[in-house]
Amino acid sequence: MSTEQTPTTVANAARPALPFGSASAERVLRDLLQHADIEVGGSRPHDMQVHEPRFYRRVLAAGSLGLGESYVKGWWDVEALDVALYRILQSQLSERAKHSPRVIFAGLGAKLFSLQTRGRSSRNVVGHYELGLDLFERMLDERMIYSCGYWREANDLDAAQEAKLDLICRKLGVGEGTTVLDLGCGWGGFARYAAETYGARVTGVTLSSEQAAVAKARCAGLPVEIRVEDYRDVRGRFDAVVSIGMIEHVGARSYRTYMESTDRVMAPQGVSLVHTISGNRSTQHVDPWIRRSIFPGANLPSLTQISRAVEGLFVIEDVHNFGPDYDRTLMAWHQRFEASWPELRTRYPERFRRMWRFYLLACAAAFRARSTQLYQVLLTRPGTRQPGGTREH
Helix, strand or coil, X not given: CCCCCCCCCCCCCCCCCCCCCHHHHHHHHHHHHXXXXXXXXXXXXXXXXXXXXXXXXXXXXXXXXXXXXXXXXXXXXXXXXXXXXXXXXXXCHHHHHHHCCCCCCCCCCCCCCCCCCHHHHHHHHHHHHCCCHHHHHHHCCCCCCCCCCCCCCCCXXXXXXXXXXXXXXXXXXXXXXXXXXXXXXXXXXXXXXXXXXXXXXXXXXXXXXXXXXXXHHHCCCCCEEEEECCHHHCCCCEEEEEEECCHXXXXXHHHHHHHHHHHHHEEEEEEEEEEEEEEXXXXXXXXXXXXXXXXXXXXXXXXXXXXXXXXXXXXXXXXEECXXXXXXXXXXXXXXXXXXXHHHCCCCCHHHHHHHHHHHHHHHHHHHCCCEEEEXXXXXXXXXXXXXXXXXX
C-alpha cells in the first residue's frame, strides 16, 4: 500500500459557496446520514458525535476530503469508525447527494473512496514508506508485508501473509534457480520467502533507500539482490516478474509503460503476476483525502485499464479477486497499530493517530462495501504454455 505528510489544515481555506447556511447544511447532512442509518448524537457504536458545527458545511463543500480532514482535526468522532464508513459507502450517499435537488455542490457527489514523473514517484514513495520503521514493524506481520493477506485457510496475520506469498510463488511456477524480478520489493518479504522456500534467485527494486537497507539485511546470505532503482531502468532477463502493490503508484498514464518494461525484461517463456488494489471504474486519481494525506500520486487501475495496457504484449491467463481479504488484513493492521500506540506516541502526535486510524478503517470499509477490489492478474506471452496451478487457488 503509500504519505507525503499529515493532512494540511483547511480551517481557513476558502470554501465553495453553498446554497444554504450552517443550519441548513446540518439538516441536509443529517438527512443524508439517515439513509445510512447513522444518527448524529445517537447512542449506537456507528452513530456520529459532532464536536464542531463547521463539520457540516465542510463535508458538504469538500466531500470525502472534508470528511477525512475534519475527523483528523477532531471535529467528529464515532466509536465504530469502520462500520460508519461502510454504511456510508454501502448506502451510496455520494450518489444520493449528487442527484438531490437540495444538495448542489461538487464535493460529496464524488465517490467517497475509490481507494508521474520519475522525481515525483520517488518523493511519493519516500514520503510514505519512510515514515518510520517502528510504525511498520509494529503494524505489519513478522515478514513486514504491506499488502493484502490471503485468509482462506489462515487464522492470523502472519499465516495470511505467508499463504499469499506461497500463492504467488505457485502461480509463477517458482522453483530452484528460477530468476525472479520483484518490482517494488518493499522490505524484502517476498524476496526472502521465494529464496528461502523455493530456492529462487531474486532481484528486488525499490525507490526507497531505507526500505532497500532493511531488505538487504533481512535477505543477507540468500541469493537476493536489492537495488534502489526505477522499474523503467531495470535491465536483464527474468523467468518471472512480480509486483505486489506497486502498480498503484505508477500512475494511470504509465500502465502501458509498466507493461512494456515487464515485456523488455521477461524471458521468452516467462510469466508475470500483478497483485493490485483495483477500482470498479477507470479513473485518473484516487479519493481526494487518500491522495492528499496518504498516497500522493497514486491511482487504482481498473481491469479495463490493465487489459488495455497488456494488449498486444501478454495473454491474461487468470484474474483472481480476493478483495474481502483486504478488509480482514486492514482490520488486523488497525488492531496492531492501536495496541502499539502507547509505544508509538512518543514519536507520532495524536493528529497522526487519527489520520492513520481513518486511513486504515476507511480502506477496510471500502473493501467491505465491495467498492474496491484486490486482483492478482497472471500474464504470459502469446503462444506459451499455460502455467500449471493457475486454478489451484
